[in-house]
Amino acid sequence: MYDVIFLGDSVETPSLKQLQVAPEAVTSCKGKVGEFFLRFRVNGEVHEEKTRAIVINLPHQQEQSFADLPVFRENLEPEQEKNLIFIQDHEEIAPAYVNRIGLEKALQAIRDNASRQVYYFYRSLRFTEGTDQLYEEARRSGVAFFRYEEDRLQISPPDRLTYQRGGATMEVEGKIYTAPLLKPAPELEKLAQVLRIIPGEEGYLQAENVYLAPTLTGRRGIYAVGGARSPNGLAGFEEEIKYTLEEIEAFKFNLEPLVEEDREVDDRKCILCYTCYRVCPHAALEENKEKDSMEILKDACWGCNGCISHCPAGAISLGGEEEEERKWGLQVLMCENSAETARKKMPRENMDGFISREIPCSCSIKKEEIYGSLQEPEDRILILGCFEESCKHLEGDQRGQRIVDEVNETLASLDLGEDRVRFERLSPPMEQDLANLLKRWREGQL
Ligand code: SF4
Numbered sequence: 015m016y017d018v019i020f021l022g023d024s025v026e027t028p029s030l031k032q033l034q035v036a037p038e039a040v041t042s043c044k045g046k047v048g049e050f051f052l053r054f055r056v057n058g059e060v061h062e063e064k065t066r067a068i069v070i071n072l073p074h075q076q077e078q079s080f081a082d083l084p085v086f087r088e089n090l091e092p093e094q095e096k097n098l099i100f101i102q103d104h105e106e107i108a109p110a111y112v113n114r115i116g117l118e119k120a121l122q123a124i125r126d127n128a129s130r131q132v133y134y135f136y137r138s139l140r141f142t143e144g145t146d147q148l149y150e151e152a153r154r155s156g157v158a159f160f161r162y163e164e165d166r167l168q169i170s171p172p173d174r175l176t177y178q179r180g181g182a183t184m185e186v187e188g189k190i191y192t193a194p195l196l197k198p199a200p201e202l203e204k205l206a207q208v209l210r211i212i213p214g215e216e217g218y219l220q221a222e223n224v225y226l227a228p229t230l231t232g233r234r235g236i237y238a239v240g241g242a243r244s245p246n247g248l249a250g251f252e253e254e255i256k257y258t259l260e261e262i263e264a265f266k267f268n269l270e271p272l273v274e275e276d277r278e279v280d281d282r283k284c285i286l287c288y289t290c291y292r293v294c295p296h297a298a299l300e301e302n303k304e305k306d307s308m309e310i311l312k313d314a315c316w317g318c319n320g321c322i323s324h325c326p327a328g329a330i331s332l333g334g335e336e337e338e339e340r341k342w343g344l345q346v347l348m349c350e351n352s353a354e355t356a357r358k359k360m361p362r363e364n365m366d367g368f369i370s371r372e373i374p375c376s377c378s379i380k381k382e383e384i385y386g387s388l389q390e391p392e393d394r395i396l397i398l399g400c401f402e403e404s405c406k407h408l409e410g411d412q413r414g415q416r417i418v419d420e421v422n423e424t425l426a427s428l429d430l431g432e433d434r435v436r437f438e439r440l441s442p443p444m445e446q447d448l449a450n451l452l453k454r455w456r457e458g459q460l
């Protein structure tokens with residue numbers, strides 16, 4: 015088991031056992047914080063490694079703001095005498111990281127040749143630790159800073175610009191360098207899908223509470239740093255990676271759940287429709303093959319209850335909630351798309367003596383649940399599904415019929431009674447047929 019797997023660049027971590035994996039090689043990631051199973055390909059071979067945490071560390075994608083003009087990171091021109099012009103934020107507010115590159119470059123230009131005139135046009139400067147000193151130093155060294163409003167700067171590539179402030183207009187000529195546009199690393203989109211992390215609007219992986227713990231993603235135990243985190247991910251990289259590695263170190267010994275109340279999936283109700291798997295923003299649900307049901311990974315759950323409200327079978331609840339007292343006898347399970355609609359239009363007294371329940375589809379009933387509801391010889395179950403052509407769940411009625419047939423066969427082979435479970439079809443306008451059916455079933459005429 016590794017303590018941390020780096021996707022992208024690794025960082026020295028003497029106290030943590032680590033592995034580095036190319037982000038494009040990752041094919042799947044199961045499990046939860048403290049125990050992820052990461053699959054990836056190396057030379058065509060599939061590997062799987064276990065790790066407590068994953069850190070995604072990638073540089074930004076940097077693009078030119080103007081097709082014809084070089085960006086900050088390019089080497090300075092060898093022509094020592096030429097005026098130099100730096101433009102930051104021409105289109106958007108540039109992040110602090112870009113701010114630092116530009117200031118360092120302007121300072122270097124002056125140091126290389128003090129007789130050179132260096133102009134720095136900006137719409138906004140972002141200061142983080144270190145960049146405020148760079149700014150002061152650049153000022154003192156003679157770099158001329160000009161703040162501009164949008165549309166008050168006209169650039170005429172390759173080496174001219176016009177600057178307007180108040181009623182004054184200034185024309186400047188020199189080699190122009192512009193701030194690069196930063197974009198999320200190209201691998202992030204696919205990585206987000208494979209790791210089941212919902213990216214932000216701009217495509218970065220940071221979670222919402224960026225101020226408290228900026229490197230958290232929506233999936234607990236997976237962190238995004240640098241160009242995977244945000245446009246500013248590289249500005250505070252040192253502190254952010256330090257905090258991240260300390261947190262990974264800490265939960266080696268103490269991993270507390272995030273919420274007090276557990277959410278639980280009732281495996282008798284779960285129809286494995288994968289709705290909860292898709293809606294959970296924290297990748298906290300996985301299929302449990304042994305139980306043939308979905309399962310909540312407790313340490314990964316943030317308690318948002320999205321799964322509870324979306325589960326079509328009502329299979330997820332807060333743990334500790336009182337189980338309804340179970341009663342057996344004549345039980346009627348009605349599909350919400352047909353019989354349940356008919357029941358609502360039928361006089362209530364027709365249901366007297368029956369224990370009834372709405373189900374999302376007749377196929378959503380499990381054999382184990384049926385056996386569990388047939389405790390006494392007089393217990394019987396009537397399952398009411400849709401007609402073949404109107405089932406909304408892709409042949410759900412046929413699957414329901416099959417389940418009932420198999421249950422009856424098993425019960426008969428064990429001498430536990432014949433036809434204790436019945437399957438019938440109805441449509442929503444058949445309330446009178448439903449009333450007749452129930453009457454006949456109660457009287458043992460079915
Ligand atoms: S409550 Fe449900 S949807 Fe929300 S995090 Fe937990 S498992 Fe996911």
Ligand code: SF4
Nearest residue numbers: 284285287288290325
């Ligand atoms: S949404 Fe409900 S029924 Fe569907 S897989 Fe999840 S727990 Fe099971």
